[in-house]
Each structure stands twice: as structure tokens, then as C-alpha cells.
Amino acid sequence: MTMHGGAGAQEEEEEEQEEMMQKLRSRATELLLKEDWNEYINLYSYFISTTSTSTYNGGSKLHKALPSAFSNRAEARLRVRDLPGALADCQRALDIEPSHVKALLCKGKTLLELHRYSQASETFQLVLSLQTHLSGNNEALREMIERSRKLEVQSKTGVFDISDWIMNGFGGSSPELAEYVGPVEVRRSIPGSGRGLFATKNIEAGTPLVITKAVVIGRGILPENDRESGVTARLVLWKDFVDKVLDVGRKCKRTLRLMYTLFNGEDDESELQVPEMALFNPNEKSKMVAMDEEVEELLLDVERILKVLDVNCLMEDAACARVLGKKSGYSGVGLWILPSFVNHSCSPNARRLHIGDRVIVHASRDVKAGEEIVFAYFDVLAPVKKRKEMSKRWGFECRCERCRFEEEVFLFKEELRKMDVRMESGFDAGEVVVGLEEGMKRWMVSKAKERGFLRASLFAAYAEVYKSDKMMRRWGKRIPTEISVAENMAGAVGGDERTMKMVLERLKKKRKSIASDQNVIEMEKALKLGKGVYGKVMKKQSMKLLFELHT
Numbered sequence: 001m002t003m004h005g006g007a008g009a010q011e012e013e014e015e016e017q018e019e020m021m022q023k024l025r026s027r028a029t030e031l032l033l034k035e036d037w038n039e040y041i042n043l044y045s046y047f048i049s050t051t052s053t054s055t056y057n058g059g060s061k062l063h064k065a066l067p068s069a070f071s072n073r074a075e076a077r078l079r080v081r082d083l084p085g086a087l088a089d090c091q092r093a094l095d096i097e098p099s100h101v102k103a104l105l106c107k108g109k110t111l112l113e114l115h116r117y118s119q120a121s122e123t124f125q126l127v128l129s130l131q132t133h134l135s136g137n138n139e140a141l142r143e144m145i146e147r148s149r150k151l152e153v154q155s156k157t158g159v160f161d162i163s164d165w166i167m168n169g170f171g172g173s174s175p176e177l178a179e180y181v182g183p184v185e186v187r188r189s190i191p192g193s194g195r196g197l198f199a200t201k202n203i204e205a206g207t208p209l210v211i212t213k214a215v216v217i218g219r220g221i222l223p224e225n226d227r228e229s230g231v232t233a234r235l236v237l238w239k240d241f242v243d244k245v246l247d248v249g250r251k252c253k254r255t256l257r258l259m260y261t262l263f264n265g266e267d268d269e270s271e272l273q274v275p276e277m278a279l280f281n282p283n284e285k286s287k288m289v290a291m292d293e294e295v296e297e298l299l300l301d302v303e304r305i306l307k308v309l310d311v312n313c314l315m316e317d318a319a320c321a322r323v324l325g326k327k328s329g330y331s332g333v334g335l336w337i338l339p340s341f342v343n344h345s346c347s348p349n350a351r352r353l354h355i356g357d358r359v360i361v362h363a364s365r366d367v368k369a370g371e372e373i374v375f376a377y378f379d380v381l382a383p384v385k386k387r388k389e390m391s392k393r394w395g396f397e398c399r400c401e402r403c404r405f406e407e408e409v410f411l412f413k414e415e416l417r418k419m420d421v422r423m424e425s426g427f428d429a430g431e432v433v434v435g436l437e438e439g440m441k442r443w444m445v446s447k448a449k450e451r452g453f454l455r456a457s458l459f460a461a462y463a464e465v466y467k468s469d470k471m472m473r474r475w476g477k478r479i480p481t482e483i484s485v486a487e488n489m490a491g492a493v494g495g496d497e498r499t500m501k502m503v504l505e506r507l508k509k510k511r512k513s514i515a516s517d518q519n520v521i522e523m524e525k526a527l528k529l530g531k532g533v534y535g536k537v538m539k540k541q542s543m544k545l546l547f548e549l550h551t
């Protein structure tokens, strides 16, 4: 081959490559406009595999395009939430070209989605140093750095504030909250309850314990009046939810591994493993990296995941949905990993607050180091008989302190049994409340906690009485003040929105008739109760606004 001939062949090859690149770019643009991310990923996968397997020629147009191809595929993978795939692609682009700005940006965004805040921040910083060098526009980048730093601080300190969002009438998207694991750890619970979450130090009411994003959340507005279409809509919602969970399990082996740590309803208790807390903590960088390698070969076991969903899914609280300003008929079901280790108790010390896709689990009363963190799976402001039915539907028999106490009292107190029956069949609320209050004195139920248990069981009667001026006048001093009852119940079964509402409505009525300094004292007490209900994630002013929404 002559020198001239060699150059000609090279030119021809370059032209061919240029043509191929043109085709790739125009097809990619087409798919980008259609937002057909899966085809976009396929297109780049084809390009990457053919180029990578062709004879290496670092100087060829195709090989030079490889980092951008990986980076483009990473962007699309990030779009379809294949986060490990996106991260691996960014890394491959950066292995070839360490300062590839697009790949670095995508890596930063992916790390943020994976809740690896400090790594994300470091990556954006690196882009900033490159950009400063290239003198580009850095505004958006600075925002990303700011955002990742804010999330990093939140996830390390547990200090969150959603006041602005509340004060703005829940406008715009819900506030972004970092993944957070507070002073808690998974341990074995009492025999028969598997594993549970435990406090590792003394905790004050309102303190966030766990904040985490749902693996998937399924939401819909269900028809309220037509039972049949309601059932169908519920099934459709569930199926869609399950499909999404399985999709996540296929794409993200790390999440799949975490889902496999959850109880499936059939596991033998002795075989249940206590997972390391590092698995759930975004600040444990080395654990996260090791886990990505460890889970590479993990396979999706659909049957097991279905069982896991059955036992661990939570409904977004209707009360919380109201807080979020959702319409009636709204239903949301989700899977949150670490909260799935929380057992049920009828005298809970924790509550859930749902903000967007995140759940905040916070202490609803003061908790001592070593105490098990428990929240309510169902309504616990109900008589013991009803609660028993509900726990049976959940597949377990609740043997919490409150259930054991009430069962024992019921065995001996005929009057209490009668009251319970009266609650079911049209009752005179005043008579029930006075009957219980005076009965507790006769039966010498002197412990505040035990009084709180019994009052919480007959909550419906208390709520009814405090609503009615007529009943309050009729029974006078034989009915204790609503704030003392609410405080007592909060100490025994934790804060609850309905107890809060009961207090606020009464406060509103009394406001005109009591001295203003008394008003201030009562409001302070209400705010303290509010901390147990909503948690310490808002300032006083925004909590007062929530109070107004309730009355």
C-alpha cells in the first residue's frame, strides 16, 4: 500500500465513523425529544458494545466518543432510576476521561439520589474547580453544592425544619429531607415479636428517629361512594405499586438486598437476622461501596418480595394526608425500609408523619435508652376488644403493656366491661366518662399511665363530651379538664391528632371566658402536646397554623 493509499483508507474510515456518529447523534436527539429513555439506553448500549469490542484505536472518533456515550447512557439510567447502572456508567466515562464534566455532574446527581451526600458534594466541588478553570456559568452548580451540603448536615445532625413549607400553605413541592438514622438500632424484641427498633439513648418527645424515602409509593384517589369500583381501584393501585417495587428490585440490587432483610410473615423467628445499622446509614460510605459489590449477583425472588410487601407496607396516615392537603378519598401505600422494623404497640411512643415520599418517624413521648420504639399499626384510641380484632387482622396477638393491663382489669371489673359494651351501642358519653373517672378512683387505678390507658380506650366518649357545652354543664366538675386528660393520654399512648383537636376546639371555645394569661398557659401546653404529634420539625408559628387548620 502506498503512503497515499494508506491516507486515503484512513480518510475513508474517518468519514464512515463521522457518518455513524451523525446517525447516532440524530437518533439520540429523536429519542431524547420523545423521552424514550429505554430506547435511548439501548442505542448507546449498542454503540458502546460495538466500539468497545472493535480493535482499540484511542485516536479514532468512535473511541473518543466513548466517555460521552457512557455519560449519556448514565443520564438516561438516572432518568429511569437505575441508579447503580447510572453510577457505574459515570465511573466508566471517568476512568477514560477523569475530568469529563457531564459524567461528573451526572455522578453527583446520582450520588444525591443514592443519599451519599458528602460524596455528591465532593463531586460537584470537583466540577466547580474544573468549571472555574473553564470559566463557565456556575450558578446551577453552586446550588447543587449548597443542596448536597444542606442534606449532608441534616443527615448527620437530625435537625430538620419544614416551617416554611407549612407557612406557605404547603405550596410547591414538599421539602426535601435527607435520609436520617437517629439514636436507634435494630435488635431482637420480646419473644414472638421478631426484631424491633430500640432507642440507644434517652430521647425527648418530638425528636426525629428515622427519616427515609419510600422504596416506592402508590397513590390514588379512590371512589368513596361506590364500593365495587372502590375495590377495583384499590386492586389496580396495589398492582401498579407491586410492579414498581419489582422494577426497583430488578434495577437496584442494593434496595433488593435491603428488602430481603425484612420479615416475610413466614420466617422462623430464630432465623431472623439482625441487620447491621450501617446498611441504612447514608454516612457509612465504606459500607455502601462494599454492599454494591456484594449484591452484584443477587436475584429477584418475586414470591418473597410479595410476602414482604404484605407484612411491611404502610398506609399513609389519613391524618397525615390531611396535613399534606390531600383530597378526600386519597389513598397512599408505601414501603419504607427501616420503619419496617418497628413493631406495633397500643401504647406507642412513636408516630409517623408523611411528607412527600418520605416518612418521618419521631418520638411521640419521652423515650428512655433501651426502650423499644413502637408505633401504632391501627387506631389505638379504641377499646381493647376492637384493638384485639385489628391486631388479629394484622396476623399477631398484641401483648403490649396496655393490652395486658386492660385484659386483667376487664377480668375483674364488670362495670368496665359494661362501659365497653355501651360504647358500641349508642351511648351517653357523659355517663361513660363519669363512670370511668369515678370507677378509677374506686378501683384504685392510681398510676397515671394506667389511667391514660383506660381513658384512651374510651377516647370516643371523652371527645364527644368536650364537644358538647350541654354535657359539660350537666356533668360539671365530675369531668376533668380536657388538657389534663390529653396530657395524661399523651404520656401513656403518645400524642395523637384527635386528642390535639379535642384540646384545640375546647381552647377556642374557652378563649373568651378565661383570662388572657390563662390562655397563654393553655396554648403553651397545647404546643407541647403538638411536639409529640407533629415532631420537632417545625417552629411554633407554623405549628399554630396547623392548629388553626384543625379547628
Ligand SMILES: C[S@@+](CC[C@H](N)C(=O)[O-])C[C@H]1O[C@@H](n2cnc3c(N)ncnc32)[C@H](O)[C@@H]1O
Pocket: 192, 193, 194, 195, 196, 262, 263, 265, 272, 311, 312, 339, 340, 341, 342, 343, 344, 345, 394, 395, 396, 397, 398, 399, 400
Ligand atoms: C413490619 S414487621 C415489624 C418487624 C418485625 N418484627 C421483624 O422482625 O422484621 C410486622 C410484623 O412484626 C410482628 N409484630 C409487630 N408488632 C407486634 C406485636 N405487638 N406483637 C407481636 N408481633 C408483632 C408481626 O409478625 C408483624 O406481622
